[in-house]
Amino acid sequence: MKSDEVLRVELEEFRRQHHDLHEAIEALEEKGARDPLTLRRLKQQKLRLKDMIAMIEDRLYPDIIA
Numbered sequence: 001m002k003s004d005e006v007l008r009v010e011l012e013e014f015r016r017q018h019h020d021l022h023e024a025i026e027a028l029e030e031k032g033a034r035d036p037l038t039l040r041r042l043k044q045q046k047l048r049l050k051d052m053i054a055m056i057e058d059r060l061y062p063d064i065i066a
Contacts, residue, residue, distance in 0.1 A: 004060060011056045014049050021046040 002010075025042050033039050 007056050007060055011053060011060070014053050014056070018046060018049040018053060021049065 021042055025039065025046065028039055028042070
């Protein structure tokens with residue numbers, strides 16, 4: 001199992017990558033990208049990162065019902 005510190009570092013890196021992909025996708029869509037396959041792959045990669053972010057956040061900050 002990874003330590004909380006390692007998870008926090010990974011979390012920040014995944015968030016940065018997610019943001020970068022978001023910016024790239026927006027730029028391609030604004031420019032009228034002619035390659036829908038590339039756009040689809042970028043969106044799928046962004047979703048995978050979002051899932052990884054959610055998984056790490058759940059481990060670091062579990063929901064505790066009071």
